[in-house]
Structures are given as structure tokens and as C-alpha cells.
Amino acid sequence: LLWTAQRTISTASRRQFENKVPEKQKLFQKGNGIPVHLKCGIADTLLYRAIMILTFGGTAYSIYQLAVASFPKKLD
Numbered sequence: 001l002l003w004t005a006q007r008t009i010s011t012a013s014r015r016q017f018e019n020k021v022p023e024k025q026k027l028f029q030k031g032n033g034i035p036v037h038l039k040c041g042i043a044d045t046l047l048y049r050a051i052m053i054l055t056f057g058g059t060a061y062s063i064y065q066l067a068v069a070s071f072p073k074k075l076d
Contacts, residue, residue: 027039027040
């Protein structure tokens with residue numbers, strides 16, 4: 001006879017979390033002219049700028065490496 005462990009399934013969570021969706025909806029639906037990806041403040045702005053710097057830096061580096069690879073090395 002094979003015994004299997006059984007767990008009772010409960011729909012009640014152990015912790016009750018506060019519903020923050022209405023607060024976030026109010027924040028993101030404000031018509032203040034700020035793009036939605038920057039509405040959460042300074043952290044969003046810093047993250048956005050860091051990603052843009054990395055993107056442009058990576059693109060410039062890729063173009064540089066393509067230019068270096070396109071010219072043959074001189075052999076003496």
C-alpha cells in the first residue's frame with residue numbers, strides 16, 4: 001500500500017495584504033503631463049536615464065567594434 005502525503009488546500013492567506021491598486025490607479029491616471037514610465041518619482045527617472053546611457057553606450061561600442069573589424073590588420 002502506497003501512502004501519499006496530502007495537504008489541505010486553503011483559500012485564506014496567512015497574511016492579509018493591503019490593496020494598493022486604487023492608489024496606483026490614481027497616480028498613473030493623473031493628467032500632469034509626465035510619461036507613465038516616469039510617474040513614480042526619482043527612482044524611475046534614474047533607472048530610465050541609466051538604461052538610456054547603457055543603450056547608447058552599447059550601440060556606440062558596437063559600431064566602433066564593427067568599424068575596427070571591417071579594416072584588415074597590417075602584417076609586417
